[in-house]
Amino acid sequence: MIPTAAKDKPLNDSPTNADPTAPQRRAQRSTSSLLAYGEPMLWLTGGALTICLVMIIGLLVLIFYQGVSTFWPAPLVQITTIEDRTFMGEVTREEIFAPAETVFTQLAPEVAEQARRTVAANDGTAHRWLVRIGNFELTGDHFNWFSDFMIRDERRPEWAVTVERLSWGRFYGIPAAFLVDGAVVVDTSAQAWQRYKAHHGEIRKRWRQRRHLETHAIGKLNRQEEAARLDMRTALLEHGPDSARYAAARERLETVQRKSEIETAQLREQINALNTENSRYQLRLVTADGQEKNLALEEIVRAFPANRLSVTEKTAIYLSRWWEFFTDDPREANSEGGVFPAIFGTVVMTLVMSLAVVPFGVLAALYLREYAKAGPLISAVRIAINNLAGVPSIVFGVFGLGFFCYFVGGTIDQLFFSAKLPSPTYGTGGILWASLTLALLTLPVVIVATEEALAAVPGSMREGSYACGASKWQTIKRIVLPRAMPGIMTGMILAMARGAGEVAPLMLVGAVKLAPELPVDGIFPFLHPERSFMHLGFHIFDLGFQSQNSEAAKPMVFTTTLLLIVIIASLNLGAVLLRNRLRKKFASGVF
Amino acid sequence: MNATHPDSSKNAKSTIALSKPGPNGGISDRLQVIANGGSVPAEIHPAILDEDSVLDIRNFRLWYGEAQALFDINLSIPRGKVTAMIGPSGCGKSTLLRSVNRLNDLIDSVRITGDMILNGRSIYEPSVDVIELRKRMGMVFQKSNPFPMSIYENVIYPLRIDGERSHGVLDEVCERSLRGAALWEEVKDRLHESALGLSGGQQQRLCIARAISAEPDVLLMDEPCSALDPLATNKIEDLIDQLKGDYTILIVTHNMQQAARTSDYTAFMYLGHVVEYGPTETLFQKPLLQETQDYVTGRFG
Structure with missing residues (x-):
């Protein structure tokens, strides 16, 4: 039955064989079973694809809709x-x-x-x-x-105002009065709002100035003091408590401490001045049930009369919320504010991971495919690598914690940072260890993809190279690797996609809820691979499941997810463009 | 395959009695013996012995694992001439050709005995540097295999791997080789474009240019025209005519006319044995053996 059908089908379907005058051979066709023509398979395969697409597109649309609408100001x-x-x-x-x-x-x-x-x-x-x-x-x-x-x-209510604050969540009320130095200056909603708008900008500026003083200037003094203390500890450990060096280091520390005490006092004075100036201004709001509340203007991040806004004003608030989201640190247990440290941490970690995994994976695959003699041992190694891809990622996290953080990091601390012990420097989770753990996790992806790319290099090309008198390494370097490069890039793309979206192992090896100090910054030595970091994937988990105010954090979950997807997509897009450029270089237009 | 199995030689019939063409058997006698695993000495025309030989193949045998593919090959390849190897598929022509530049070393299961002498020096001595050896030979494969790089880089590849950096030398070699391969006029304006953009015939001539760019002693050609159309084949054959004299060419071909047109000497091989070897004209007009006559006239094979 089946062979007949197979033979008949091309005859019936081929337009070249169709004789317009010949009668249609319907009778014969009907004798072949439907299954033989494969129509049900067409529907089955097409249906499977459709279901996959519907699920993926549905998920993306949901995330996109929810994520995009989060920051639109809602009426009160x-x-x-x-x-x-x-x-x-x-x-x-x-x-x-x-x-x-x-x-x-x-x-x-x-x-x-x-x-x-x-x-x-x-x-x-x-x-x-x-x-x-x-x-x-x-x-x-x-x-x-x-x-x-x-x-x-x-x-x-016309004058209902939404207030986003530094703490305690949002406040909803109607402006009743504006206070300067505790005395009511104006007492109608419209006037109070006018005064708020007039003063809020400069107060926020002073607040930012204060924050800069606190984090940068005082931070710098603290670092100097810490460095002097470390010097003293090192001298103590290396030369003993009676040595001259220790005494000198101690002297230095005391000088630094005295100096920094004076400077800190000066800075505190500046900060206090700013604070005093800022705390003079208050906005009095009346809640819906009649309670009065004075809010310091300094505490207010953003306030707007939600029911009086035009579309332009709403758009401005929408965009300013996005800007805050991209560029600011989180506040309110991450459920408000921005995710900049998380964006930064995710991108840096993914790039460091790629830098680590690609060379290793490619070298390993080169040995496996080009040098190793095929045999049971190599087959076993291959099977082991493939199995590695199926190991739960949390296992890699545990391994990373034990091996990288405690063993390698601990040893580094013993050797180079003994003055700081017992507080660990490298001996705890950090962005370097997280990157290496994920590199380990994605290694099988790179090895398998590279091996396939190497295997796809035609044997005739290798033979041609050998026949020209090239050695094995010359052949690999000049012929095999360039030819396999697009495939290797594909492996890298897959590894990046897998690594950037991974969360579970990161919880053990360095991703934290809040880490405003970035792993790359302007403070010597500029790269801080030992620092723990924020990660968007972990941020999503934290928002969704660890937040005290999970209902308020929910929109942020969608927004952050959207952002993570966009970042992974753009990292991939970059790699794909790079690969296509390479492909074009070796484009074959033989016929 | 069992016919070539080393063990089967025990069951062979007499190897001496049938060494001359039988009076009534004709075509199959000698070949039948070979097929049954026996061996017959090759008929070598004395004309070859007068030539100055560049490559001497002596008692060369080769096994793929347990299966023997070449039996006691004794050939001497004359300098500056074109020598063709013909024979039905699987007769070991390509294997023999690939043994000359030791490309078979890449296959783990290959074992050999016997020797080949190139310009008075053994190819198979343990002290021989295979890479140096291959640099003295150019090879053109059945299917063109340009590298995924520019035309220019393809041609000068042998020099590149030698570490030649002088642009003057490289440019000169590139032009000379491409002219030698009759490709210069067609590609001189796009030397730095991908070689994979050339047509099939151009690609094969590019491979020839690459093979002659390091000025090898011997040029090995493994059915260089089998994947080409007649026009491209013509060009390659013209090219072989031009190259002979400067290079010793060893060519494997399935195409009898091609062997007759291009070569000076021809070896007829069958199942890993050389059956007859002599000047092409004689071999095709009045060969010593009836078997050869039958093969070259297309009565079998």
Whole structure:
């Protein structure tokens, strides 16, 4: 049956054989089974591809939509419940649910009856909204659910203001007054808002100035002191407590300490002056339930009257939030602010990992494919490498922690940083160890891809090279490697994609929740491979599952995921472009 | 394959009685003996002995693992002439050719006995530097194999690996070799473009240019035209005509006409044995053996 079909099909389908005058051979065709023509297989394979695409595109669309909409300023809604309580906040999401009887029994009897009727009229279901009500220090809640049967009144107050603060989460209220030195200057919403806008810029500038003094100037003094202390410790360890060198080092330390004490005092004075100036200005807000709260302008990162914004103003706020996201440090347990250290850490770690894994993988693959004699040992090595790709990544993390951090790092500390012990320098998680651990993790990918690329170099080319009198290494260097380079680049791309998205091992070997000090900066020696770092993948995990205020962090999870995907995609794109340039160099246009 | 198995020689019929063409058997006698695993001495025309030989192959035998592929090959290749090797597929022509520049060393399972003498010095002595040896021979393969680099770099590859850096020398060698391979006019304006952009025939001539750029003693050609169309084949054959005299050329071919047209001497091989070796004209017009006659006229093979 099947051979007949196979023979007949080309005859029927081929346009060159079709004789227009000949009758259609339908009868014969119908005798062949559907399976023989392979139509079901076409549907099966096409269907599988479609399902894959739908899943991938669905995921991407979800992440993109959620991630992009996070920073759009939401309007503020004031809700009065049937129990006569008033709340104000941003609606974050909504759903339809079937309220249980216990919901009504908790209510006062007279309103419970009304609520029951509303729900019953709606086929036993109700609509509810999750509202971010903020004002945590007053309410003790960040979010609250409001069901439609609970709401008596809903409106959008004109002067409602959203305040993003340095701590305590968002604040929602209506400006009541502007205070200078504790005295009310103006007491209408519009005027208070005017004053806020007039003063906020300079206050933020002073705040940034203060932060710069604290981190850079005082940090520099601390480093000088620390260096002098280390010198003293080294002298103590190497020459003993009675030596002249130790005494000299001690003298130096005391000088440095005295000097730095004076300078620190001066800096503190400057900082205090800035603080005093800043703390003079306060904005008084009235919450929806009538409480008053004075907010220091210094504490306010961004504030806007959400219900009065034009589209242009909304766009400006949207863009300024993105800018903050890309360039600033995180705050509020990472659920607000930026992710710049995480972006930086991810990119640096991925690049260092690629630098480590590609040469190693290529050399190993070269030996396996070009030099080693095929035999059971080589087969075993190959199988082992392939199995390595299947080892859970957390195992690599444990290995990295034990080998790189504790053993290698510990030894380095013993040899070169003994003055700092017992606090570790290299003997703990850091970006170098994380990169090397991931290099180990992605090594099989590079080896397998490189081996395949080497195997794909035609034997005739090697023979041609040998026949010209080239040695094995000359052949590899001049013929095999250039020809295999695009394939090797493919391996590197795969390794980068795998490594940049990996999180589990990083938790053990150096990724941390917050590390504002970058592994590359302007402080000597500029590269700090021992520093722990922030990573976007770990940041996502931390936001989603370790955050106290997980509902507030949720939009940031999507935004950060979107960012991570974009970064990995652009790293890959860069590598693909590089590969295509190489390919073009060896492009074959034989026919 | 069992016919060439070394063990099967025990079962061979008489090797002496059938060394001359049988009166009535004709074509198959000698070849039958070979096929049965026996051996017959090659018919070597005396004309060859008068020539000055550049390469002497002496009692050369070769095994791929357990299977013997070459049996007691004795050939002397005249200097500055074109010597063709013909014979049906699997007769060991290519193997013999690849033994001359020791390319078979790359295959782990190959064992050999016997020797080859190039210009009075053994090729197979342990002290021989294989890389130096290969530099004295150029080789052109069945399928053109330009390297993934520019035309210029392809041609001067043998010099590059020798560490030659002088642009003057390299440019000069490149032009001379490309002219020698009759390719210069076609590629002189695009020397620095990828060699993979050339047509099949051009690629093969490029490989010839590469093979002669280091001025080898011997040029080995392993069916250089089998993948080319008649026009490109013509060009390559013309080229062989031009090159002879300057180079000793050893060419393996399936194409009888090609052997007749291009070569001065021809060896007819069968299942790893040399059957007859002599001047091409004689071998094709009135060979000593009926078997050769049958093969070159296409009655078998």
